[in-house]
Structures are given as structure tokens and as C-alpha cells.
Amino acid sequence: MTSGAVESSSADGVRAFDGLATEWSRGMGLRVPLVNAPMGGVAGGRFAAAVTAAGGLGMIGMGSAGSAQALQRELRELGDVRGPFGIGVVDWVVGAEPELLAAAVAAAPALISVSFGQDLSWVQRVREAGIRTATQVYTVDDARRAEDAGIDVVVARGAEGGGHGAPEMATLPLLDAVVGAVSVPVLAAGGIGSPASLAGVLAAGADGAWVGTCLAACSESLLADGARRAMVAAEGTDTMLTRVFDVGMEWPWPTRFPARVLRNEFANRWTGREQRLSDDEQAKQALAAAMSADDPRIAPVDAGEAVGMVARVEPVGAAIENLCAGAARLLEGRTRRR
Ligand SMILES: Cc1cc2nc3c(=O)[nH]c(=O)nc-3n(C[C@H](O)[C@H](O)[C@H](O)COP(=O)(O)O)c2cc1C
Structure with a gap:
């Protein structure tokens, strides 16, 4: 049984977990302090709309293969989304196709994130369009630089997170340090995949959680079935950091940002032999x-590493409800004990 003190129902019957709300989530018009990571090839318009419908901030992700055209297609899939949504893009992809950021701005989302870059001049341009800005950071220095550039919210992303990122620190020590170092709101990312981990980062001072892996296999995601099944079957120990897929696909990811992926034959064979791979046309063709x-x-x-908590394919709404209801109960329990 959940307590009325931590939950209430809105007119449309969706529960608002009042005990979880933060100043940042209220200011963004969210019912829950949860943002889905803008996962390229996973978080399309239908996925983002489902996150928003569940009370979070639904983000459309444009990854390595992102383009203005692909963004337009996913924006159509948002349908008549009722609530705020966001768009996340990759710095080097925007460098190659500036129209992608222009298309993101033209869509007038509540939040735009650009990650994996050094040049933060985009922040002011996006803010001038009246859109809030976010970027992922991996160290206190990164966070201070983003704050100095005028960022609205930083995402403290720990090394246990999925996809690309700089594996500098684990989520909790990073979150702790960043919350203490900057005055802008801080979202926690990396390894948040259970009610306990959501409650943990909120109790540690995060203004919200930015979650990828734990929602990636949900039914609304763009993930192909084989990848979805692999995620459900995987344990938390089945991931590794590697650059071999970027090398194999000739994607110009900066070396600072390897990707955390499910360990597989290709990663096992080529990690540590990246130069050989870049010269091996047959291996690259086999990858494609x-x-x-x-x-x-x-x-x-x-x-x-939160992939071990992905036990089934379920709708985004059910996954978010489970995370938030459990986190609200845990945080309410702590309040009572004090
Ligand atoms: C399948 C997948 C795809 C991702 N694609 C992107 C992306 O295109 N752009 C981006 O900024 N981050 C991307 N990320 C990284 C997330 O923004 C975030 O750092 C990460 O999901 C947080 O850790 P978690 O996966 O443990 O929740 C991706 C993550 C995953 C799992």
C-alpha cells in the first residue's frame, strides 16, 4: 500500500508522486523528476511521447546516425504529445550537419541537449530561442565549464552508464562532487534502473534522473527485436567499454568517449586491436x-550496468510507474524514520 502523502492522482488518472518532485521538475512542468536519455536508435517520437505521458520529460534521441530528416520523422511520431518534450543530439553529428540543431530549435522543445563536445557556444544560441539547455558532464571541471557557458541543467553521468560517455567517475561520487560545485540543477545519470537507485540519487541531491538502459527495451523503443532480447537476457556483469564499433563504423567519436555495450563476439575480438580493425575492410563490412x-x-x-535490472519488455508507462512508486515508498520510509 502506498501512502496518500507521497502520491496523488491528476484529472487524467496518472499518479503524481509528490514526494519525488523537485523544484526543477516542478519548474519543467513534470509530474516525476525523470528524463529519458536521448538514445539514438532507441528513443524515437513514440517513446518520448510515452515518457511524457507517464509524467517525465520525453526526449527524442538523435545519435551517430542522426539527421535533420530523421528528426522530422520522429517529431511526427510524437503525435499530440500533451506535455513537455525534449531533443538530444551529438556534438560531432551537429558539426557535420548543422541543420540538425536548427531543426531541433525549430521544433520548440522544452529542452535541448548537446553532448560529447568541447565547444559550448550552442548553449547561448539555443537559450536565445527560449529553449532550456542540458549537457552531460563527467567531472567537476566539465560541470563548471558548462555552468560558465550558461547551461540550464547539467547531467552528471557516471561510468556505469550505457552508450557513449567519458568513464571518469562512478555516478554517486560524481553526483556528490557536481552538486557541491555548481549552482545550476543537476540530473544524475548512469546505473539508475531500480526504485532504490532512483531514490538514492534523489536523496543524494539530484534534481532528477536521466535514465537510458532501464527504459531502452520498453515496447515503444525503436530497438530491433534481437537487441531487445539481448538486453532482457543480460546480467549487470555483461557490459564492457569499447571503441571498436565506432572504429568499425568509421564514426568520428572522440577517444574520450568509449561506449558501454553488451559484451559480444565482435567486441571481444577487436577491443585492444583497434588499429588492425581500422585496416580490415572485411571485418568492417561484416559489422555493417x-x-x-x-x-x-x-x-x-x-x-x-543497470541492464541486469531489465527483466522484461513492458510499456514505458509501466516501467516509470514501477520506478517512481517504489522510489516514493523508499523516500517516504526514510522521512518517517527521521
Ligand atoms: C541504447 C543507448 C543509446 C544511447 N544513445 C545516446 C545518444 O544518442 N545521445 C546521448 O547523448 N546519449 C546517449 N546514450 C547515453 C545516455 O545519454 C546516458 O548517458 C546513459 O543512458 C545513462 O546511463 P544508463 O544507461 O545507465 O541509464 C545512450 C545510452 C544508451 C543505453
């Missing part, structure tokens, strides 16, 4: 073919 064929033994499946 496996990606088209959705073969997770060879193709990359981005996933963080």
Missing part, C-alpha cells in the same frame, strides 16, 4: 551487415 541484420553477437547493443 550484422547491424542491418540485427545480430547482437556482432552488432553493438549499447547498455549500462
Whole structure:
């Protein structure tokens, strides 16, 4: 039984977990302090709309293969989303196709994130359009630089997170340090995949959680079935950090940002032999073919250490309800004990 003190129902019957709300989440018009990571190839318009419908901030992700055209397609999939949504893009992709950021701004979302870059001049341009800005940070220095550039919210992203990121610190020590160092709101990211981990980062001072892995296999995601099944089957110990998929696909990811993926044949074979791989046309062709064929033994499946908590394919709304109801109960319990 959940307590009325931590939950209430809005007119449309969706529960608002009052005990979880933060000043930042209220200011963004959210019912729960939860943002889905803008996962390229996973978080499309239908996925983002489902997160927003569940009370969080639904983000459309444009990853390595992102483009203005792909963004337009996913924006159509948002449908008549009732609530705030956001768009997340990758710095080097925008560098190659500036129209992608222009299209994101033109869509007038509540939040735009650009991650994985050094140049933060985009922050002021996006803010001038009346749109809030976010970026992922991995150290206190990164966070201070983003704050100095005028960022609205920083995402403290720990090394246990899925997909690309700088593996500098684990989520809790990083969150602790960043919350103490900057005055802008801080979202926690990396390894948040259970009610306890959501409650933990909120209790540690996060203004919200930015979650990827734990929602990636949900039914509304763009993930192909083979990758989805691989995520459900994986344990928390089945991930590794590697650059081999970026090398194999000739994607210009900065070396600071390896990807956390499910360990598979290709990653085991080539990690540590990146130079050999870059010269091996046959291996690169086999990788591209496996990606088209959705073969997770060879193709990359981005996933963080929270993948062990992904037990089933379920709608985004059910996953968020479970996370938030459990976190609200845990935090309410702590309040009572004090
Ligand atoms: C499948 C997947 C795809 C991702 N794609 C992107 C992306 O395109 N852009 C981005 O900024 N971050 C991307 N990320 C990283 C997330 O923004 C975030 O750092 C990470 O999901 C947080 O850790 P968690 O996966 O443990 O929740 C991706 C993560 C995953 C799991």
C-alpha cells in the first residue's frame, strides 16, 4: 500500500508522486523528476511521447546516425504529445550537419541537449530561442565549464552508464562532487534502473534522473527485436567499454568517449586491436551487415550496468510507474524514520 502523502492522482488518472518532485521538475512542468536519455536508435517520437505521458520529460534521441530528416520523422511520431518534450543530439553529428540543431530549435522543445563536445557556444544560441539547455558532464571541471557557458541543467553521468560517455567517475561520487560545485540543477545519470537507485540519487541531491538502459527495451523503443532480447537476457556483469564499433563504423567519436555495450563476439575480438580493425575492410563490412541484420553477437547493443535490472519488455508507462512508486515508498520510509 502506498501512502496518500507521497502520491496523488491528476484529472487524467496518472499518479503524481509528490514526494519525488523537485523544484526543477516542478519548474519543467513534470509530474516525476525523470528524463529519458536521448538514445539514438532507441528513443524515437513514440517513446518520448510515452515518457511524457507517464509524467517525465520525453526526449527524442538523435545519435551517430542522426539527421535533420530523421528528426522530422520522429517529431511526427510524437503525435499530440500533451506535455513537455525534449531533443538530444551529438556534438560531432551537429558539426557535420548543422541543420540538425536548427531543426531541433525549430521544433520548440522544452529542452535541448548537446553532448560529447568541447565547444559550448550552442548553449547561448539555443537559450536565445527560449529553449532550456542540458549537457552531460563527467567531472567537476566539465560541470563548471558548462555552468560558465550558461547551461540550464547539467547531467552528471557516471561510468556505469550505457552508450557513449567519458568513464571518469562512478555516478554517486560524481553526483556528490557536481552538486557541491555548481549552482545550476543537476540530473544524475548512469546505473539508475531500480526504485532504490532512483531514490538514492534523489536523496543524494539530484534534481532528477536521466535514465537510458532501464527504459531502452520498453515496447515503444525503436530497438530491433534481437537487441531487445539481448538486453532482457543480460546480467549487470555483461557490459564492457569499447571503441571498436565506432572504429568499425568509421564514426568520428572522440577517444574520450568509449561506449558501454553488451559484451559480444565482435567486441571481444577487436577491443585492444583497434588499429588492425581500422585496416580490415572485411571485418568492417561484416559489422555493417550484422547491424542491418540485427545480430547482437556482432552488432553493438549499447547498455549500462543497470541492464541486469531489465527483466522484461513492458510499456514505458509501466516501467516509470514501477520506478517512481517504489522510489516514493523508499523516500517516504526514510522521512518517517527521521
Ligand atoms: C541504447 C543507448 C543509446 C544511447 N544513445 C545516446 C545518444 O544518442 N545521445 C546521448 O547523448 N546519449 C546517449 N546514450 C547515453 C545516455 O545519454 C546516458 O548517458 C546513459 O543512458 C545513462 O546511463 P544508463 O544507461 O545507465 O541509464 C545512450 C545510452 C544508451 C543505453
